[in-house]
Amino acid sequence: MATDFGLLDTAATGWDKVAEELKKVEGRYRSAVLPITTGSGWVGVSAIAANRRSVGTHYEYLAAQTQAKATAKVLRAGRERFAELKKVLDSARADAVAAGMKVSEQGRVAYDYDRLTGQERADLQADSKALQSVKENEGAWAEHIDACVRSFDEADKDLKASLETVITDTIGGGNANDMTFGSGFNGQAKGDMIAAAPPKAGDEVSLDLSSLMMNPKTETLSMWSARAQGDIVARLSGNPEWGKLYSRYVSGAVSLAAFARATGVTVPGVSALIQAYRNPGVPLNAPGTLTARLINGSMNVPGTANALNGVSPAVRSALGGSHAVAAQYGSYMKNGALITPTASQANLLTVAESGGLANAAKAAGAMRGLGVVGSAGATLYGVANLSTYDSEKIANNPDKFASDLTGTAFNATLTAAMIAPNPVTVGLAVGTGVIYAGALVWENRENIADAWNTSTDWVGDKAEDLGKGIASGASKVGKFLNPFD
Known part of the structure; x- marks a missing residue:
């Protein structure tokens, strides 16, 4: 709760500057080095070999720019997700307190007996059903806040996996001029947030569904319906932007x-x-x-x-x-x-x-x-x-x-x-x-x-990717959605 997520933006800005500097170097290399191997003054087998090496080096300068920009994009996406999850956790704690609970800095939940008068505490202690209800409420609020905290852990794993993907040179999927064979810069980096590797069979997977609940303070039933469907798509696909777009599509349609x-x-x-x-x-x-x-x-x-x-x-x-x-x-x-x-x-x-x-x-x-x-x-x-x-x-x-x-x-x-x-x-x-x-x-x-134009473009361009993302997300959710598994 005390972490300054703005530091991720600072790091992202630093990576943008790296990309700018790499672009300058790439420009100098392109204008001053590459022409040497293609000019009339150098011919033969050695010129051909040197040109192949130079083209490969030039590719790496371009790939390095792509990787740096993608790294910046992933860092900003991580900051946005953390900031949103912090708001959710803040709101969950506030709701718990409003419901009569105390929440410690470590996230432990207990009924706030200090709010009661002496007589009210005595009456509560004498009523076994009321005490049982208090315990059940404590457990429910604790579970709710724990789920919000687990969402942070999942987001942290996703950010780590996304950064690892960005810096991994794509073997077999690179440009024809990529001579590094998996050990260079990633010229195919997109900078998209991805879900961490799904758990192995038999692993328990927890899923926070608190954001799928309707907020009666700000939402009507129709507003919640469109938003909740988008949230489900976002969670199963691992892509929040798809969720937002799906909500717009549902509302428009x-x-x-x-x-x-x-x-x-x-x-x-x-x-x-x-x-x-x-x-x-x-x-x-x-x-x-x-x-x-x-x-x-x-x-x-x-x-x-x-x-x-x-x-x-x-x-x-x-x-x-x-x-x-x-x-x-x-x-x-x-x-x-x-x-x-x-x-x-x-x-x-x-x-x-x-x-x-x-x-x-x-x-x-x-x-x-x-x-x-x-x-x-x-x-x-x-x-x-x-x-x-x-x-x-x-x-x-x-x-x-x-x-x-x-x-x-x-x-x-x-x-x-x-x-x-x-x-x-x-x-x-x-x-x-x-x-x-x-x-x-x-x-x-x-x-x-x-909304209609955007959704139709999306259906044409993104449906296949969305299907793959949802399939991956559904696999990750696993037993949570299938209690008979």
Whole structure:
């Protein structure tokens, strides 16, 4: 806790200066020595041999610069990781103290009995269950702080392994002019932080998952979800930058998907509402049932019938809903006329009331049923997410709160419209969808395009490396993630 991690930055600056000096020497060698072996004044076998040696020496001057710069990069990355881990440990200690614990300078945790009055201590000593709870809390906080300290040890090992990799001349992977065969400078050094060698089979591996926990003071449920996924990728791959990029990708992709869903409901919904008011005798289709209607033949689209000729009616009905069941249990009288709905138009509440839940499921079909479950689940998630907001979080990020609030309202009205399509429920879904789409556009007006572009570039350029990194990280985690191993 008392270490000055800024010294790593000082060392990194020193290595940058080394690279600058090496560049000067390399320039002088290139201009003053190399030409001697290629000029007209020296020819023959000796000139060829000297040129080969000189080219090799010139390569080493270039490789030395690469190695020096990579060393500086690794040192700065180590400083950043140590500084972040120190913040985590500081926060863990503060949380433990706030929970009634004392934490010594050696990291030992004990319940702070000094906070209690004499009577409170006496009452606690007389209550065996309370004492047991105190012991359990002491153990939990001690384990939490120990995990934070172990993270320092892992980071220290990673930094050591990274520095050793930087200074190791790559045998067989160097430049064609590399004549040192593993004993020279590393011209392939990248300066990336890597994970230390994975433990041998049977070794116990501890993993600190404290950073994966939600921070209720600063995070909402949706913020935590994106950040935690990024943290998992960072831990498994050993590369924090991949974790940050993955979080951006998740946030951007989710926002784009939500926008597509909102507009996908509002555009056809407006058209359906117009048709419904023009011809009130025609019932509305439930939102999100376009594919189901194509499958079960509710829509007359050229070519569709031929494409589905090989699909049995039973399969179509199972996926897109049963017209017969919808008509039998969902028909109703309106203005003196009998209205017979299709599978995508049936009010599932009416069908369930007349024919039971089993027939309601048959009328809905698998695709509409999954849509109802998905929208209902999204509504519950939205409510849970909104419950994590307080006035401070709203003030700090009003745009995010607006999109979360309108998104929850949209999913709630969409669920109602998918269960019981009528001008009221569909109209509410369309209205909240328009507002939600607008809130998403405003919230992400600056970063959604950038997040998407960055993520697509990343998928193309880094997916293979990420896969290797995650495989290595998963191997390192080992028994911690697989208790049956």
